[in-house]
Amino acid sequence: MVTWNNLDTMDSYQELAKVTPVELTKVMAGESGAERVKKYSVPMAAGLAFNYASKQVDDKVLETLAKLADDTQLIEKFEALYNGEVINTGEKRMVLHHMTRGQLGNAVVADGADKRTFYIEQQKRISDLANKVHNGEITNAAGEKFTTVVQIGIGGSDLGPRAMYLALENWAKVNNTFKMEAKFISNVDPDDAAGVLNTIDVAHSLFVLVSKSGTTLETLTNESFVKDALKNAGLDASKHMIAVTSETSPLAKSDDYLAAFFMDDYIGGRYSSTSAVGGAVLSLAFGPEVFAQFLDGAAAADTTAKNKNILENPALLDALIGVYERNVLGYPTTAVLPYSQALSRFPAHLQQLDMESNGKSVNRFGEPINYVTGPVIFGEPGTNGQHSFYQLLHQGTDIVPLQFVGFKNNQMGRDVVIEDSTSQQKLCANVAAQIVAFACGKEDADRNKNFEGGRPSSIIIGEQLNPQSLGALLSHFENKVMFQGFVWNINSFDQEGVQLGKVLAKRVLAHETDGALKVYSDLLNI
Amino acid sequence: MVTWNNLDTMDSYQELAKVTPVELTKVMAGESGAERVKKYSVPMAAGLAFNYASKQVDDKVLETLAKLADDTQLIEKFEALYNGEVINTGEKRMVLHHMTRGQLGNAVVADGADKRTFYIEQQKRISDLANKVHNGEITNAAGEKFTTVVQIGIGGSDLGPRAMYLALENWAKVNNTFKMEAKFISNVDPDDAAGVLNTIDVAHSLFVLVSKSGTTLETLTNESFVKDALKNAGLDASKHMIAVTSETSPLAKSDDYLAAFFMDDYIGGRYSSTSAVGGAVLSLAFGPEVFAQFLDGAAAADTTAKNKNILENPALLDALIGVYERNVLGYPTTAVLPYSQALSRFPAHLQQLDMESNGKSVNRFGEPINYVTGPVIFGEPGTNGQHSFYQLLHQGTDIVPLQFVGFKNNQMGRDVVIEDSTSQQKLCANVAAQIVAFACGKEDADRNKNFEGGRPSSIIIGEQLNPQSLGALLSHFENKVMFQGFVWNINSFDQEGVQLGKVLAKRVLAHETDGALKVYSDLLNI
Secondary structure (H helix, E strand, O other), X not given: OOOOOOHHHOHHHHHHHHOOOOOHHHHOOHHHHHHHHHHOEEEOHHHXXXXXXXXXXXXXXXXXXXXXXXXXXXXXXXXXXXXXXXOEOOOOEOOOHHHHOOOOOXXXXXXXXXXXXXXXXXXXXHXXXXXXXXXXXXXXXXXXXXXXXXXXXXXXXXXXXXXXXXXXXXXXXXXXXXXXXXXXXXXXOHHHHHHHHHHOOHHHEEEEEEOOOOXXXXXXXXXXXXXXXXXXXXXXXXXXXXXXXXXXXOOOOOOOOOEEEEEOOOOOHHHOOOXXXXXXXXXXXXXXXXXXXXXXXXXHHHHHOOOOOHHHOHHHHHHHHHHHHHHHOOOOEEEEEEEOHHXXXXXXXXXXXXXXXXXXXXXXXXXXXXXXXXXXXXXXXXXXXXXXXHHHHHHOOOXXXXXXXXXXXXXXXXXXXXXXXXXXXXXXXHHHHHHHHHHHOEOOOOHHHOEOOOOOEEEEEEOOOOHHHHHHHHXXXXXXXXXXXXXXXXXXXXXXXXXXXXXXXXXXXXXXXXXXXXXXXXXXXX | OOOOOOHHHOHHHHHHHHOOOOOHHHHOOHHHHHHHHHHOEEEOHXXXXXXXXXXXXXXXXXXXXXXXXXXXXXXXXXXXHHOOOOOEOOOOEOOOHHHHOOOOOOOOEEOOEEHHHHHHHHHHHHHHHHHHHHHOOXXXXXXXXXXXXXXXXXXXXXXXXXXXXHHHHHHHHHOOOOOOEEEEEOOOOHHHHHHHHHHOOHHHEEEEEEOOOOOOHHHHHHHHHHHHHHHXXXXXXXXXXXXXXXXXXXXXXXXXXXXXXEEOOOOOHHHOOOOHHHHHHXXXXXXXXXXXXXXXXXXXXXXXXXXXXXXXXXXXXXXXXHHHHHHHOOOOEEEEEEEOHHHOOHHHHHHHHHHHHHOOOEOOOOOEOOOOOOOEEEOOOOOHHHHOOHHHHHHOOOOOOEEEEEEOOOOOOOOOEEOOEEHHHHHHHHHHHHXXXXXHOEOOOOHHHOEOOOOOEEEEEEOOOOHHHHHHHHHHHHHHHHHHHHHHOOOOOOOHHHHHHHHHHHHHHOOOOOHHHHHHHHHOXX
């Protein structure tokens, strides 16, 4: 049996606060630094490795973090989760996104079905549809192939699938698995839909409407926008649209769609990239085999996350180090910095994943807590960020822990040699250099050119960004966020904080406002 | 004469710390809230207005901030800047980006020329080139018109121009001023250039190489990448490339370019959107008239920033409120949340602008300071962010001050009515609702559904996002950041923090490393 207690009731947490923090400028210098880089590394799934040499840890800190992991029963809680316990207590739901890519424990039955079987069935149905679209069995009314897929969704139905699409777009092109271009419509701003519609040929476009409840305001509005465009082009909208929704939603059995694929209440939007939400658009864009490889990578990383030894469990270790940085060292933000242009929107996805999951101030029983929880997450790809906000990261007054990602090889194989090195080598040289610059700093008599160092980072290193390694990377962060939620004793799977804004917006549209809200509404001409 | 002193030596700063902070849940409720929204608003240039009713200020706080503005001589320092004093002390340079769009004070002569005349001359030369490209006087070797412009640049040569392009792309399309599609190559990751080249027709593409020094590693590497592609397509690269650089750079007089346009050392990359750096790509994409309107908007906002009365100077007021939030109230981050899909990359530009300018921990004389400076800046457009990280903003343990932007009208004119309101109305209703939800919160017996409120925000409201209002918006933030740098007594115009990484990366590529850097380099296969 697991027990749920607040972090500050744990002896190991009190102990952690008493451990002498590591000074990176000392331990990362010279031979000691070289030894740390060799030693503080743990293999991940799909050929990735998590290197935490430049984090403010040593054997003493790690030992205490291991105690904290035991005291807070993190692995047992993960077991409870994948065995179907109601972990999302606020909404009284199980949390089953791992099951979209594998069976980590017992069979879980809900809504009259074995859930693993259910998710596999949806993948199979998506695969069939995608194959038929690709081979021309399903076409537009003129009998022509669809060339473009447009996802209509917001939040988890947008950021994750979009980030994954961008991550694999060029990989698929050079590996001859690129089937259809994908576009995304998300914002209720009408210029978003109109802008996307301006760039596509609707007659050859298939739209994927994604809304679990079937009631998401932005998504239904954009659907209507798209239907108008199809109608104006003389097309039958129902032959151009598929739905991804829950079986109980109004969209599930509607004749308005060519087909409907199902997700359920056990998968939160931000955890849905491996469900039908990501499955439909990614299978259409790249083929079902590529999506299957992506799931394989995630499944392998999930298995790694079951390991009780924190030194062999990268997601668990990353989570614990993050808690140490947040609650003991007091750093309020974390930057995600992938040295891969293909991961340009991966930080935006992690921003949702992390901040929506762990931006909470009550514990899982709804009681106030006395410690900080999820940090602010932001990031852009390197080397771009180096020419932008890295100035503050190096010389600002606050310390921002950093999460680097780098790959030995690029995706497209094209490269150029300038000054005796390829662009890929320059890219990798830059990330290596940054880690050391942040950790070690450099003294300069001109204090304007002085680097204090002591700025912690970790790096995930892979051979290449491909479907498997992308799946493993995604799973790593999903599980990291989950473990941190367990440590903080919060519910990482609801999002009550988004409700009040929705209620007030409805009131504005119904002209049922007073006070400040009325004046703001007037100023905005509503 | 202005005198430069640290913030913590100012009496008004000490006084500010003693003022009782405003409780938003109280003052923003009921009639008091309505009064605040009406009262705490200041007109900006180009029809914009800055509303700060939901910031934690009242007349007492504002009065103290006004004293601080006087004590720190903010307007006098701005005067010194635009009159050509060497404000960038680290690099011993004047700071003249305002002069690219107007003459705020005295004539400034440097490098043997009147600088205003010089900037106008560059704009004129760009305008001539753009007109010739558009009317077919300048074509490719086959005599066909160029259809695409590709900017090759990084940092300030990328983020600002890219954000401005995206902000006006759809506006230009519906206003029949859209001339050429623009693309951007920035990252040294070879997949960035290869990915962009995959999507364009090089035979009809004009490339704009942007590097002030003419030595930026990423940019020269990507230039070489592009030249290979042109050569492989049997094209003469020198007929497809223009340069934007300084007159002293190796690119300035090279035969490798169709033309070269000049910027100079008095304009930092992050302040260069209104110089030739933004001018070339934006004039080619939208026509010189649109770029001129953009400059007009910025010039008008610059003039507003000269006002000594903080209640009539939105950039100054915004800056001072930000300092209050950062140094007195202790908030370490700020989110920028434009309710406009066209501003999707505006937060990324502001992230550079703000964090690279003010992420410093020594004063302008290179002496350590004892207070925090620039915050972490992040953001995404609404309503997208509402379905992502807003959970943490509403219910997380840390308070994040918010900067909203909203427009009464959309850019493209197309809209759809669902449930009795247009998408544009829904968009505006959401931003109004969010401001009030953040400020006022809402009590709930179920603490998981409880909103504490007290989360400060401001909003900039405009009629429509167009070239003028975009210019005014850009200038607002440039001047805000400048004023904050003055308050903190730091140099907002250098970026020494980016140097160490460059030095170490070169060492890695030359295989001249030891210790941790060598092991990291080995792990990354360099």
